[in-house]
Amino acid sequence: MDTRSMTSRHLENALLTLDDELAENIVFESVKGESPVKTAGNLISDALKRIGDSWENGQLSLSQVYMSGVICEKIIDKILPPQSPGRRNQPKTAIAVFEDFHLLGKRIVYSTLRASGIELMDLGGGLTSEKIVSIVKKEEIKILLISVLMLPSALRIKELKRQLAHVDVKIVVGGAPFRFDDELWKEINADYYGKDSSEALEIVNKLMETGG
Amino acid sequence: MKKKNMTSMERVLTTLSHNEPDRVPLFLLLTMHGAKELGISIQEYFSKAENVFEGQIRLQEKYNSDCFYPFFYAPIEVEAFGSEVIFREDGPPNAGNPIIKNFGDIKNLKTPRINETKVLHKVLKSIELLKEKSKGTIPIIGVAVSPFSLPVMQLGFENYFDLMYFHKDLFNHLMKINETFCIHWANAQLEAGATAICYFDPVSSPTLIPKELYFETGYQVAKRTISKIKGPTATHFASGSCLSIANLLPETGTAVVGVSVQEDLSALKQAFKNKLTVLGNLNGIEMRRWTSDEASNIVRDTIHKAARGGGFILSDNHGEIPFQVQDKTLSAIADAVREFGTYPIAE
Structure with a gap:
């Protein structure tokens, strides 16, 4: 498993245990080495996708999908605020x-x-x-x-x-x-x-x- | 050898004891279709006990279902708490704005008294009328939303998850209020003549919350509540999964489990064998576009997967058949139960 996959798994575990502080630290660490846009599109996206897929195949519940999304949304608002030019907002x-x-x-x-x-x-x-x-x-x-x-x-x-x-x-x-x-x-x-x-x-x- | 014809009550009691009756019992859980029978709107239909009584009588006679189902609509329970109900012409009504607007409101929430709550009297009266008419030959299924699932309508799903995860004291306080209400409401229906109570508990499904959280919350609530309901209960997950909590459900004291079409029916039957009767699991959403032949084939397959040995009632998987399902499809389902559901079930 490469470093990115390990970090993504690490984030996934933090989200599923509702450890928002750890999740934030993982993301903040990631943006030291790449742009917030990349972190959002890769690291966070990957972790949320795996959580969504695990719900789809019955391994996780909807409350876990929901809580993970809410935690990530709060973190991303810190590294990529709503008005940030890095946000993809087109097409509307x-x-x-x-x-x-x-x-x-x-x-x-x-x-x-x-x-x-x-x-x-x-x-x-x-x-x-x-x-x-x-x-x-x-x-x-x-x-x-x-x-x-x-x-x-x-x-x-x-x-x-x-x-x-x-x-x-x-x-x-x-x-x-x-x-x-x-x-x-x-x-x-x-x-x-x-x-x-x-x-x-x-x-x-x-x-x-x-x-x- | 063909068994003697049983009444619906005998048929259901036999299957609940995990023996084979004369044929597979059919619970066609029709609610809004009664309005269609009477030629009135859904809102008008549910405004009077007499309408629901008449609708249930006509539907039972038309399809020979093995139960009466005088369920009005789920939000009637939050209506009892003071919430608004929003009707629509083509489906079940929704609860309006949540009665609990912020968590502080939970401390001031009062348990409605059944005998002082007019909307609930309609339901009780319809049960009394059905009881008088059926004279105990057809089971009457009452409905109570579980204390653990009611908060979805009391404060909305998102707030409820927050409450469950992060505000344990207030969560416990709300459960106390809801448990008292649920027990009184279920027992009032049983006293009015209901044979059993369908305990709707979708939030306890592993589709919605993790098994570990269920063990700490919905499971404990169900054990406390069901033990105080003075009659048999059927726990229904309203299309949600339940296989991964199959070992816990019998311990809640329930007798029947409503199962989802999205889980393997044979595996469910095996998991609950001689413990709980399985109720299900026709897909009500797809049912809307089934041809008569499709309905017949699906009923046959469903019966083959789960009916042997009793402990099975054929039904939809949600606990309410959509208003859009046509009469000819319902007739095809009823006919197929008679064709393929006579015991012993053919190989």
């Missing part, structure tokens, strides 16, 4: 909970993306399609991540997508109903589906590389 990206009020999934994805150096708008929860269309147009959002917990909310994304048909924005969906039906994201005409925060990060990374 936002995240929202559509219609329902279950915010945890959004929070996990938001933390993971921010901890990986991506700056995005948090539009909140309980948003109607009219409200989202209006914000997307006004803010010229190009990548919109939508989280839902309830099946009816997931189904109504199809109507939201129809209303955004002539707007240059990619819709990335995620949440419980999609995890129980692999076909659902296609049925509602979403552009992408991320089954967890790691996949959401991969999708956003690719879209940012290609300009949305």
Whole structure:
């Protein structure tokens, strides 16, 4: 195992034991040898990805994914503040909970993306399609991540997508109903589906590389 | 040899004793479909006990389900604490803004008294009406959200994780309040005529919290609470996993476990064999687009994996079938149970 992998494992362990001081020290040590952007994109991203993957295969629980993301988000805000030019904020990206009020999934994805150096708008929860269309147009959002917990909310994304048909924005969906039906994201005409925060990060990374 | 036809109650009691009844019991856990039967909105449907009674009677007659399920909606319990409930036309209502806005509110939270809380009276009345009608031949399943899972609606998931991890004293205080409420609420339903209580406890699932944390928290809460509920309970994880805590669940005193489609049903049946009855695990989300043939095949496969020896009730994996699932699919499921679920189960 090379030094980077060992450091990343070390960080992962610190996150899973909720040792935020140790996690911060590991990250601070890393930025002595490379830019904060690289540390966010490699070290932190890798650790969070492995934690997300371990949840996916049943080895970890969602509370651990959540707590890890929150700790990393706090650390990254110290080494790469929100207005820092190192933050990737183009194309403009936002995240929202559509219609329902279950915010945890959004929070996990938001933390993971921010901890990986991506700056995005948090539009909140309980948003109607009219409200989202209006914000997307006004803010010229190009990548919109939508989280839902309830099946009816997931189904109504199809109507939201129809209303955004002539707007240059990619819709990335995620949440419980999609995890129980692999076909659902296609049925509602979403552009992408991320089954967890790691996949959401991969999708956003690719879209940012290609300009949305 | 074909066994004599049993009543639903006999069928369920036989499987709960880990013996084979005449056929696999079917719990079609339908709630909002009652509104469809009565041709009224979901909000109007749940406004009166008589509507839910009538809806449950019609649904049971239509699909020959082996239980009545007078579950209104999960947020009714936080409604009892004073929270707002937001209805929608096409699905279950949501809890509104959390009643606990900051952790300091926990100290001032009062346990609602069941006999002084009008919204809960509707549920009790619907149970009483069903009890009178069924005369003990069909089990009536009441519902109580576990004291450990209720805080998701009382203060939101993120705050609840913070409370659980970093504010143990306040967490314990909230558990005391919720345990008192849960025990009184479950027992009130049993007194009204419920046969058993579905103890919804999704937060205890290893999908949501680590096994070690469950052992310190949700497990202890379940042991304390279930021991004071004066009737059988079914612990339901609402689609969450439970295989890795299978050794702990029987010790909570529960009789039934609701399992997820995302875990291996054969392995679950083996893990709970002769200890707990397995309830599950049809995928309610996919069910919405099943053809009748698909429904039939899935029911057959599910029965083959878990029904032998009893200790199994066919149901969905979430504890509530989505409003969007069509009647013809529900009929296909009910027909398939009769076709493939007669004991002895064919090889």
